[in-house]
Amino acid sequence: MKATQRSDYTFKYNKKLGRHGWLRLTPAYSVKLVKEITDNIPDDSFILDPFSGTATTGLVAVEHRLSAHCFDINPFLIWFGNAKCRNYSKSELRKLKSGIENTLTECKMIVNKDNWVPKIHNINRWWCEHTLKVLAALRQALVNQFGEPKKDNVSALAWVAFCRLIIETSSAAFNHVSMSFHDEVTTFEIEQVEYLYLEIVNVIIQSASEELMGLASVHFVDSREPVFIDDVRYSHVITSPPYPNRMSYIRELRPYMYWTKFLDTARDAGELDWKAIGGTWGIATSRLQDWESNGIELPETLRRVVTKILETNEKNALLMAKYVWKYFHDMHLHFHSLRNSLKKGAMLSYIVGNSSFYGIQVHTEKLLEDSLRSLGFTNIGSKVVRKRNSKKELFEFCIYATWKETRKYEPVFLGVNSAQWEQRSLF
Numbered sequence: 573m574k575a576t577q578r579s580d581y582t583f584k585y586n587k588k589l590g591r592h593g594w595l596r597l598t599p600a601y602s603v604k605l606v607k608e609i610t611d612n613i614p615d616d617s618f619i620l621d622p623f624s625g626t627a628t629t630g631l632v633a634v635e636h637r638l639s640a641h642c643f644d645i646n647p648f649l650i651w652f653g654n655a656k657c658r659n660y661s662k663s664e665l666r667k668l669k670s671g672i673e674n675t676l677t678e679c680k681m682i683v684n685k686d687n688w689v690p691k692i693h694n695i696n697r698w699w700c701e702h703t704l705k706v707l708a709a710l711r712q713a714l715v716n717q718f719g720e721p722k723k724d725n726v727s728a729l730a731w732v733a734f735c736r737l738i739i740e741t742s743s744a745a746f747n748h749v750s751m752s753f754h755d756e757v758t759t760f761e762i763e764q765v766e767y768l769y770l771e772i773v774n775v776i777i778q779s780a781s782e783e784l785m786g787l788a789s790v791h792f793v794d795s796r797e798p799v800f801i802d803d804v805r806y807s808h809v810i811t812s813p814p815y816p817n818r819m820s821y822i823r824e825l826r827p828y829m830y831w832t833k834f835l836d837t838a839r840d841a842g843e844l845d846w847k848a849i850g851g852t853w854g855i856a857t858s859r860l861q862d863w864e865s866n867g868i869e870l871p872e873t874l875r876r877v878v879t880k881i882l883e884t885n886e887k888n889a890l891l892m893a894k895y896v897w898k899y900f901h902d903m904h905l906h907f908h909s910l911r912n913s914l915k916k917g918a919m920l921s922y923i924v925g926n927s928s929f930y931g932i933q934v935h936t937e938k939l940l941e942d943s944l945r946s947l948g949f950t951n952i953g954s955k956v957v958r959k960r961n962s963k964k965e966l967f968e969f970c971i972y973a974t975w976k977e978t979r980k981y982e983p984v985f986l987g988v989n990s991a992q993w994e995q996r997s998l999f
């Protein structure tokens with residue numbers, strides 16, 4: 573059986589699923605995948621997602637009466653994730669609607685003023701001057717009505733709708749794995765923007781009115797560090813960490829983050845990405861040149877692959893070798909810290925992709941399995957989830973393990989059983 577690209581195991585599956593579809597982000601994983609992992613787990617389970625992103629795990633958990641804590645280092649995603657996982661009362665939503673009517677009235681009155689626009693590099697690639705003027709007025713009217721989007725209250729929905737609006741009016745194209753630009757920038761009149769905004773608001777309010785039965789919260793935590801929230805010990809870790817493929821999560825998030833003032837300058841974007849495992853945006857790459865490991869013991873298999881990358885003698889071989897080294901170094905630190913917050917028998921499911929540098933295969937799943945093994949996890953293995961693209965060697969895997977328990981754990985999903993996996997005919 574050959575693994576296929578399975579778009580139902582990507583972010584594409586989430587687009588029409590209520591809150592899951594609020595904002596489109598390529599690195600988000602599929603609700604279907606998370607559901608297949610959470611199916612049949614006991615009601616009293618406490619899930620951890622240490623790399624929350626758009627809080628897909630948190631939201632699946634609360635939709636199924638489960639509890640979850642989610643961590644991320646990106647303040648926009650923490651704000652957004654909490655907005656997704658929270659309940660909204662009828663009266664809150666009524667108030668929001670009338671606030672939005674006031675906002676639209678004000679927007680018309682201030683559209684010709686000199687309103688604030690974000691310092692996005694080459695902004696006219698995204699929006700023409702005319703559309704920018706309308707968006708800036710709507711933004712200012714939202715600020716006047718609700719304040720900046722930093723508080724955890726119902727107004728987050730008005731801001732999430734604004735985020736979606738800026739993408740829908742932009743020339744951003746999402747026709748492949750990552751984002752690119754259409755050649756033409758469309759001009760939107762104020763009436764069109766208002767209409768579109770109201771349409772988005774209505775869709776968001778509709779899904780926000782559905783009651784969530786579980787509890788999930790997203791916290792500002794660097795997952796390489798030990799952390800205890802309310803002294804919880806987790807029974808399941810379900811997550812998708814960054815992949816070692818030099819794709820920065822911040823790339824797609826920039827428009828949202830600049831317009832909502834979670835980011836101010838390009839330098840800030842690089843600073844934030846330097847904190848992210850596998851980050852490479854702006855300054856993050858130059859910092860990597862000077863980075864040294866803190867001397868922790870890492871699997872011998874990692875040393876071998878890093879050496880092979882170095883030996884290609886390509887122009888950036890040293891940088892790429894460091895990149896791979898630091899990625900697995902950071903993931904090792906993460907597993908190391910994680911042990912403190914797990915219940916005995918806790919089950920881990922990590923969805924992650926492999927990569928290749930100058931033709932050298934980086935078997936992410938095997939390297940992370942080696943890390944887990946050296947740190948005392950048991951029942952370690954992995955399954956292919958899907959083929960990533962047309963390149964024959966790129967796959968997504970589910971790596972699984974348990975914490976100090978002999979009971980066999982292997983997620984029941986994906987239709988690829990261990991025997992088929994063992995054949996690994998694709999390599």
Ligand SMILES: C[S@@+](CC[C@H](N)C(=O)[O-])C[C@H]1O[C@@H](n2cnc3c(N)ncnc32)[C@H](O)[C@@H]1O
Pocket residue numbers: 597599600601602622623624625626627628629643644645646649793794795796811812813814815821847848849
């Ligand atoms: C692949 S994304 C997760 C996507 C998520 N499963 C979803 O459905 O949206 C990885 C996330 O890890 C976060 N991250 C990177 N380094 C981190 C760290 N050291 N601690 C916590 N989160 C981190 C990134 O900000 C990003 O949101």
